Amino acid sequence: MTANPSYRPQASTEYWQGLVASVDALDLTAEVEHMEIRDTGYATMYGVTLTSLDGYKIFGYLSIPNGNGPFPARYYPSLYGSVVQPILTGWTNRMREKYVTFSLASRGQRKADVPFAADFPDLLTTGIESPDTFVYRGIIGDCYLGLRYLLVHPSVDTSKVIVHGNDAALITTSFSPTVKGLVVQPQLFYRTMELAPKTLSYPLEEINDYLRAHPGKTEKIANTLSFFDLRNFAPNVQAPTLLHAGPTGSLFGPERLGELAEAMPGKVEVFAAENSDYKDGVHIENWIAQASGVGEPILPRAWQTPPI
Amino acid sequence: MSTTDIHVRKPADFENFWENISAVEAAIPLDDTVVRDDLRSAEDVDVYRVNYESIDSIRIHGWYCLPKKRTRPLPAVLHIPGYQSDPILPKNWSRLGFAAFSVAPRGKVRSRSQFNPGYPGLLAHNITDRDTYGYRGFYVDVLRAVDFLESRDEVDSSRIAVTGSSQGGGLAIMTAAMRPQVAAATAAVPYLCDMVRASTLTDSYPYQEITDYLRLHPGHRRLVEETLSYYDVINFAPQVRCPIIVNIGLQDSICPPETGFSVFEALGSEDKKLYTYDGQSHDGARHVHNPLIDRFLMDKFGMPKT
Numbered sequence: 001m002t003a004n005p006s007y008r009p010q011a012s013t014e015y016w017q018g019l020v021a022s023v024d025a026l027d028l029t030a031e032v033e034h035m036e037i038r039d040t041g042y043a044t045m046y047g048v049t050l051t052s053l054d055g056y057k058i059f060g061y062l063s064i065p066n067g068n069g070p071f072p073a074r075y076y077p078s079l080y081g082s083v084v085q086p087i088l089t090g091w092t093n094r095m096r097e098k099y100v101t102f103s104l105a106s107r108g109q110r111k112a113d114v115p116f117a118a119d120f121p122d123l124l125t126t127g128i129e130s131p132d133t134f135v136y137r138g139i140i141g142d143c144y145l146g147l148r149y150l151l152v153h154p155s156v157d158t159s160k161v162i163v164h165g166n167d168a169a170l171i172t173t174s175f176s177p178t179v180k181g182l183v184v185q186p187q188l189f190y191r192t193m194e195l196a197p198k199t200l201s202y203p204l205e206e207i208n209d210y211l212r213a214h215p216g217k218t219e220k221i222a223n224t225l226s227f228f229d230l231r232n233f234a235p236n237v238q239a240p241t242l243l244h245a246g247p248t249g250s251l252f253g254p255e256r257l258g259e260l261a262e263a264m265p266g267k268v269e270v271f272a273a274e275n276s277d278y279k280d281g282v283h284i285e286n287w288i289a290q291a292s293g294v295g296e297p298i299l300p301r302a303w304q305t306p307p308i
Numbered sequence: 309m310s311t312t313d314i315h316v317r318k319p320a321d322f323e324n325f326w327e328n329i330s331a332v333e334a335a336i337p338l339d340d341t342v343v344r345d346d347l348r349s350a351e352d353v354d355v356y357r358v359n360y361e362s363i364d365s366i367r368i369h370g371w372y373c374l375p376k377k378r379t380r381p382l383p384a385v386l387h388i389p390g391y392q393s394d395p396i397l398p399k400n401w402s403r404l405g406f407a408a409f410s411v412a413p414r415g416k417v418r419s420r421s422q423f424n425p426g427y428p429g430l431l432a433h434n435i436t437d438r439d440t441y442g443y444r445g446f447y448v449d450v451l452r453a454v455d456f457l458e459s460r461d462e463v464d465s466s467r468i469a470v471t472g473s474s475q476g477g478g479l480a481i482m483t484a485a486m487r488p489q490v491a492a493a494t495a496a497v498p499y500l501c502d503m504v505r506a507s508t509l510t511d512s513y514p515y516q517e518i519t520d521y522l523r524l525h526p527g528h529r530r531l532v533e534e535t536l537s538y539y540d541v542i543n544f545a546p547q548v549r550c551p552i553i554v555n556i557g558l559q560d561s562i563c564p565p566e567t568g569f570s571v572f573e574a575l576g577s578e579d580k581k582l583y584t585y586d587g588q589s590h591d592g593a594r595h596v597h598n599p600l601i602d603r604f605l606m607d608k609f610g611m612p613k614t
Contacts, residue, residue, distance in 0.1 A: 036524060038520055081392075082394050093511040202396075205397075205399075276593075277590055301510065302589065
């Protein structure tokens with residue numbers, strides 16, 4: 001990994017190299033359960049349980065198109081929230097006809113909540129006083145393990161894997177040069193100490209709550225968060241990237257994300273959200289269709305009719 | 309797009325069914341606890357963790373927020389969560405001057421130790437039996453959140469509102485119907501409306517859960533339709549009498565707009581308004597509509613403009 005000392009403490013290089021090495025050493029043998037209730041006429045669903053760092057059991061919904069593969073794949077690393085859906089909410093189930101989809105529940109989320117059932121709000125500050133105790137160390141490890149599992153699955157065309165998500169998607173992609181495309185919407189780990197005070201909304205409000213309750217711990221929190229800042233990882237993202245910014249003028253608006261985009265060596269499109277799940281969704285789906293080589297976007301019926 | 313088609317059958321004993329459930333839950337003391345949460349409280353808002361008893365001996369959690377500077381009595385708002393979203397911490401409602409309660413019905417974070425069907429899972433949990441269907445207790449948990457607010461000394465019980473989006477929107481309508489003391493309601497992109505039909509109009513989750521279930525159990529269709537008819541929000545809507553606003557996105561891939569039109573048509577309130585947003589999906593134009601919700605409730609409750 002390329003170090004960028006202006007964002008992260010020197011120790012973070014060793015920290016992340018250690019984490020990647022630890023995950024690389026994990027056995028990819030999974031417990032796989034057929035989830036017949038989620039089958040369709042065109043795809044079969046499996047529940048996949050993997051053993052991650054510290055022996056923690058994590059879960060993923062793995063859907064494989066019926067027919068002869070290998071198939072392009074979409075990987076959904078965990079988002080902030082307790083619920084993990086088989087595919088992103090609002091997207092059409094029909095995508096499972098063309099793509100392998102793998103949606104990961106990292107430690108603390110539903111179906112991966114034994115023994116640790118995360119609270120929301122609370123997850124973002126769990127163990128935050130040290131990079132070694134911060135819960136996101138394990139979560140990033142879980143997400144990277146999920147990607148490793150997908151990249152060796154025989155049904156997956158490893159040259160056509162798209163990663164789609166929030167901060168964990170970017171960090172995970174930076175560990176793997178074979179990812180074909182990245183769709184990322186920063187939410188947690190971009191200039192966190194600078195941006196959190198500008199909002200009253202969760203999840204970043206967790207940081208404000210914590211610092212209000214523990215004002216003497218500001219340096220410790222800042223140090224931990226500096227290990228996770230997305231700018232550390234951007235130079236290692238080789239994949240073409242759709243950087244999904246917030247609307248112009250918002251906390252994660254395009255004017256704030258330029259520095260992140262410039263740090264990525266691959267082709268980057270900064271896309272400002274249009275205050276419409278529909279418009280954003282169509283844009284993202286078109287981008288993924290092109291990046292994955294599938295060509296035609298797979299849209300929900302409601303998105304196939306243009307606005308009046 | 310039809311604006312009037314309603315495909316939901318209302319069972320002849322719909323009212324009796326819910327009266328029986330109401331009688332059961334009314335006999336259960338609320339037995340609430342209210343504990344201040346210093347970590348989540350802020351300079352301008354006091355935050356409390358609430359627990360209360362609901363049917364099946366299940367404890368229900370909620371976040372309760374009060375403006376630090378307050379004069380009694382306060383108008384109140386109940387926020388009902390979406391299907392897959394975790395319950396919000398409603399500090400921003402208190403910043404507008406409300407006593408704000410955000411309920412975590414059974415299965416949600418902090419209310420899932422005794423009942424946890426998961427997501428996906430809840431929509432089809434015991435879906436062939438109206439008496440054990442997962443939403444039976446979930447609906448009651450929400451109704452009792454109104455009772456909690458009404459029990460509070462600092463709340464003006466004549467000014468209680470319900471609000472929510474998606475599942476929260478649908479259940480805001482259900483709550484306004486079942487608790488006539490609710491004085492105003494807002495329902496964004498309402499879910500749980502015309503459910504069987506909705507599952508044929510979208511292939512996104514959560515309605516996909518119905519499709520999944522019927523694919524595996526095609527012989528259960530009649531039972532599924534029977535159960536859902538007791539829980540379909542369209543069958544509650546005629547009982548709503550309070551002022552209410554509803555918004556839908558015309559490109560909603562989760563809750564088909566057809567079902568939003570249907571439930572709006574069915575609402576019994578004389579003071580109702582529908583906002584339709586073209587070019588919008590399940591977010592329902594929240595960037596422009598949320599300020600309208602704030603203003604609507606504050607106007608109805610005679611609160612000063614901020």
